[in-house]
Amino acid sequence: MxxxxxxxxxxxxxxxxxxxxxxxxxxxxxxxxxxxxxxxxxxxxxxxxxxxxxxxxxxxxxxxxxxxxxxxxxSPASPPPGYDWAQSFCDQRNADIIAKADPHRAMTWQVMTGEPRLMEEREKRAPDADMIPPAEIDTFNRNMRKFGCLMRCRPDGTTFEIAPGQSDPTASEAS
Known part of the structure; x- marks a missing residue:
């Protein structure tokens, strides 16, 4: 050379x-x-x-x-000042839910201040009869507990929220 x-x-x-x-x-x-x-x-x-x-x-x-x-x-690019990784994660998950246009999804990802990052109910509505089949309600409630969500499903298929600190009435069903 x-x-x-x-x-x-x-x-x-x-x-x-x-x-x-x-x-x-x-x-x-x-x-x-x-x-x-x-x-x-x-x-x-x-x-x-x-x-x-x-x-x-x-x-x-x-x-x-x-x-x-x-x-x-x-090297990975640094995010701009003020960038919130949790909010970005939630935004991506919400976009995925909307893109799938699943009528059975009544959930959205949100970053809750002072609380862990949880899913919350997007809208209060009575679930469709086929939204959560009765045989899947226990699995649904178990998954909500697993992911730290405050929403639960009653045996009749209606949803409700547990207040922070309140005992989970569906936890006895899991045993």
Whole structure:
């Protein structure tokens, strides 16, 4: 690669071909342990931008800049100030629920202040007769307990909310 540089810049040797060859030899020695791919990129960039033979420091600086650029590209982007991961999570889940247009879903994800991140009922409505089949009510209530939701389903299929701190009347059904 240094030989290519020698050919490209020999016109700038100023009439001192021996000195120019010596400079190229020292440059080759100085960069002997440089990673070949990074060195090739640095040389290509130098040739496009500069009209004279580089020093080892010039090419080392370009290789370091390339490594820093790659590190920045590989690191995850920082969220903007004020970004709320929990709200973003909830927004994505709500978009998924809406996209599926499932008439049986009467839930939405919300971030509740002072409380864990829970699901709450989107609207108060009596469930359709086929919304939660009677055989699935126990599973539904068990899942609501598992995910920390305050909504439960009565045996007749109607929903209700448990106030924070109130005992769960459906917990005895689980035993």
């Amino acid at each position: 240094i030989g290519e540089l020698k050919v490209r810049f020999q016109h700038g040797s100023g009439g001192d071909p021996e000195g120019f060859r010596a400079r190229c030899g020292f440059l080759a020695e100085d960069l002997a342990d440089a990673p070949p791919l990074l060195l090739r990129l640095a040389i290509a960039q130098w040739v496009r931008e500069q009209p004279f033979l580089p020093t080892a420091a010039d090419l080392t600086r370009l290789m370091r800049e390339e490594l820093e650029r790659r590190d920045r590209a590989a």
